[in-house]
Amino acid sequence: MSFFADVILPIPLEKQFTYLLTPEQADLLQEGMRVAVPFGKSKVYTGLVYRVHRQPPQVYDAKPIDQVLDETPLVTERQLRHWEWLADYYMCSLGDVFRAALPSSLLLESETLVCKAGDFEGDESDLSDEEWLVLEALQHQPQLKVHEVGAVIDRKNVLPVLKRLIEKGVVELKEEVVEQYKPKKVRYIRLMPDYEKEEALQTLLDDLSRAPRQREVLLTLYRLEAVDQKPVRTTELEKESGASSAILRTMIDKGILEDYYLEIDRLQGTEADAGALFELNEFQQQAFEEIEQAFQFKDTVLLHGVTSSGKTEVYFKLIDRALEQQKQVLFLVPEIALTTQLIKRLERRFGTKVSVFHSRYSSNERVEVWHAVKDRDEKARIVVGARSAVLLPFSDLGLVVVDEEHETSYKQFEPAPRYHGRDSAIVLAAIHGAKTLLGSATPSVESYYNARTGKYGLVQITRRFGNVLMPDMEICDIKDAHRRKKMQGHFSERLTEAIRECLDEGEQVILFQNRRGFAPILECNTCGHSPQCPNCDVSLTFHKYKNQLRCHYCGHHMAMQLSCLACGSSELDTKGFGTEQIEAEAKELFPGAKTGRMDSDSTRGKHGYEKIISAFEQQEYDILVGTQMITKGLDFRNVTLVGILQADTMLNFPDFRAHERSFQLIQQVAGRAGRTRKRGKVIIQSFNPHHQILQQASTNSYEEMFEDQMNERRQFHYPPVYKMIKFVFKGRDYNRVNEAADWYAGALRNTFLSSGGFEVLGPEFPPVARIRNRYHKHAILKIGPGVSLKQTKAVLKKIGKSYTAIANFRSVRLINDVDNY
Structure with a gap:
């Protein structure tokens, strides 16, 4: 009887595909091993073995797998269970989770190769110039990649040419699986064995007396080997001897030296600092003991510390306790910017036991972290990362720490799986029998509600370290300042004065x-026209640094216009302001101070965050202008003043969480001030200084904000009282998107509203209704307390199948977004 394997493919398929195994493969294969499998007409994918069994598929003939790619499972059993939960809870396929979890270098994909057809005996005179060039290239090498064919005929779209060649029987295509992961290799150099004896070496030195540069290379190599007793890198030898690579190549050609390559580990941490041990103060020690006690009864504890x-x-x-028990630790942070300072502190304390995993690292680096975590390597005992780190193959997880747990950055919005890093980490910890600690100065309403209702443990620290006072927060009425002409640009007189005192x-x-940017709108004073993005329903943002107008949704950009595109007038003016404009005004107002900027434009590249944060720490900048990435857990010891330029833009955002998020942002950015002995100062500029949230933020009244928000959410049926699933409809045809959304919302109402405990909102167009030439329309299903979420999702899957069966709606993509926080 034959053996079969269900294989997860990295594409959004509802079910696993079944493949035929040979008896040898059946003995070798285990759950979690990768295999290369054919799918469709010619494509070859990397699949993951989900189950080995003896039941053949009922509706199709099982194809054989092409090859087994692993000797041992790459994905652990517990990891697969976590993936199943993610797919089930967030209403996506296992293939979506598989694709998101594995670094791209581990997902081998086939590459199309062009070969000369073996039986081609045709007349070359029938070929066009481009076709003849491809054939001539294939005379010199047996196969070409598609992009190489493009280079040969000097055009981007080569498919029409290849199609004609295939029809004429000149070429054929084949698929080849390409290994993408490449270990890091370093080039070393050494003396050839023939010259290792003293007499031979002396003779060689005498022979090189007429080639002083080569003789110097030889003496330097001998010295380096004697001093370090280690292999010598080629770059090190070039630097120490002052020789060029051409001289080394000459010596290699002569047979004097030989070069060779050694694989090195990309994960190279620093040793721990013995002096980095730190004694907790009485409030920290009390919190630590309370957390330990709470962990005896609760798997998840919320640490609410100012x-x-x-x-x-x-x-x-x-973490010390978990490491003593030989357990692994996952330390989640909301943004890559936060890892910069944290990694330095962790490495000082724990040395080489720390590994980092996030999207700014190369795919090859992430592969090495993946293997280190799976193999329980000492250098990955503590993994620091953004939300994607919850998808790593932990085998013995003991503790999960989710820092700044309230942050929206933990939620994945595009592509699937649209998971929440915090909630997924709690489930991952439960699967491993580990404990989870959520930490924040401004917990999310959901987490604090769970702590208040007894689902989580709750521990609080109400004092700042060193008994430093909380910052003095002052709200400045800029409406009144504008009226009395007391503003300099976007700086009130009070903020300007405070900055001068500080400097x-x-x-x-x-x-x-x-x-970010200089100004969100460029407007013509004559006709009122402002340049719009051709792909999205938004105006183009002016970026003065690059002198261009840019769309923040699709990336479309154009040069800054000197005259109005509509009427030709040269009277153009900017409306609103961003970080670039504040940076420019700060430089003008405070010419003696060094001003820096930290936003997603200024932190491009792998080490972009690190450079700016390090420069500010070392006081190379006096003023740092930034977006919300400067609010999150960064520790700057010399900052005593924080200015919030305009709080109203956060408060008036069309979202039921706008007030909660405004409170969190104000409190978090205020927390960067006065972290040493001197009390910090925070100045909040607003047109509405008496707003309830601003008053609560200025007096650190978290409990009051929480009660107000809970009252509103109970009244209007929002999380955490009700669960929420958002349905997004995307398509190029406006009318079809409308029809599809209306049909689906109607199906939701017909199915759920009769049974009670449900509400359906929409469908409605969001504030930005067109992005990348696709129209968006949203509908929301609210699920009341006591209603089975599992049964609701089962019904939604049936409605989804009915939706996809309607031919007219196939061009409109349906996205299920669970817990759209």
Whole structure:
């Protein structure tokens, strides 16, 4: 009887595909091993073995797998269980999770190769010039990649040419699986064995007396080997001897030297600092003991500690405990910017046991972290990463720390799986029998609600480290300042004065404006026209640094216009302001101060964050202007003043969480001020200084904000009282998107509203209804307390199948977004 394997493919298929196995493969294969399998007409994919069994597929003939790619499972059993939960809870396929989890270098894909047809005996005179060039190239080498064919005929679209060649029987195509992961190799150099004896070496030195540069290379190599007793790198030899690579190549050609390559580990941490041990103060120690006690009864504990209360040191103490028990630790942070400072502190404390995993690392680096975690390597005992780190193959997880758990960056919006890093980490910890600690100075309403209702443990630190006072927060009425002409650009007289005082005392300032670019709108004063993105329903943002107008949704850009595109007038003016404009104004107002900017434009590249944060730490900048990435857990010891340029833009956002997020952002950015002995100062500029949220933020009234938000959410049926699933409809045809959304919302109402406990909102167009030439329309299903989420999702899958069966709606993509926080 034959053996079969169900294989997960990295594409959004509802079911696994079944493949035929040979008896040898059946003995070798285990769950979690990769295989190369054919799918469709000619494509070859990397699949993951999900189950080995003896039941043949009922509706198709099983194809054989092409090859087995692993000797041992790449994905653990517990990891697969976590993937199943992600796919089930977030309503996506296992293929979506597989694709998101594995670094791209581990997902081998086939590459199309062009070969000369073996039986071609045709007349070359029938070929066009381009076709003849391809054939001539194939006379010199047996196969060409598609992009190489493009280079041969000097055109981008080569498919019409290849199609004609195939029809004429000149060429044929084949698929070849390509290994993408490449270990890092370093080039070393050594003396040839013939010259290792003293007499031979002396003779060689005498012979090289007429080639002083080569003789110097030889003497330098001998010295380096004698001093370090290690292999010598080629780059090191070139540097020390002052020789060029051409001289080394000459010596290699002469047979004097030989070069060779050694694989090295990309994960090279630094040794721990013995002096980095830190004693907890009484409040931290009390919090630590309370967390330990809470862990005896609860698997998840929320640590609510005010900004600068020393939560990180409490985390480190818990990590120490987990490492003593030989367990792995996952430390999640919301953004890559946060990892910069944290990694330095972790490496000082734990040395080479720390590995980092996030999207700014190369695919090859992520592969090495993946293997280190799976093999329980000492260099990956502690993994620091953004949300994607929850998908790693932990085998013995003991502790999960989710820092700044309230952050929206933990939610994945595109592509699937649209998971929440915090919630997924809690489930991952439960699968491993591990404990989860959620930490924040401004917990999310959901987490605090879970703690208040007893689902999570709750521990609080109410004092800042060193008994430093919370910053003095002052709300400045800029409506009144504008009326009395007391504004300089976007700076009120009060903020300008405070910055001057701060700079005079040699202290640093953070200015927060949650919008990048120079100005969001460029408007003609004559006709009122403002340049719009041709692909999205938004105006183009002016970026002065590059002198261009740019769309923040699709990336479309054009040169800055000197005259109006509609009427030709040269009277153009900007409306609104972003970080670039604040940076320019700060430089003009405070010419003696060095001003820097930190936003997604200025932090391009792998080490972009690190360079700016390090420069600010070392006081190379006096003023740092930034978006919300400067608000999250960064520790700058010399910052005593924070200015929030305009709080109203956050408050008036069309979202039921706008007030909660405004409170969190204000509190978090305020927490960067006065983290040492001197009390910090925060100035909040607003047109509406008496707004309830601003008053609560200025008095650190988290409990009051929480109660207000819970009352509103109970009244209007929002999370955490109700669960929420958002349905997004995307398509190029406006009318079809409308029809599809209306049909689906109607199906939701017909199915759910009769049974009670449900509400359906929409469908409605969002504020930005067209992105990348695709229209968006949203509908929301609210699921009341006590209603089975599992049964609801089962019904939604049936409605989804009915939707995809309607031919008219196939061009409109349906996206299910569960817990759209």
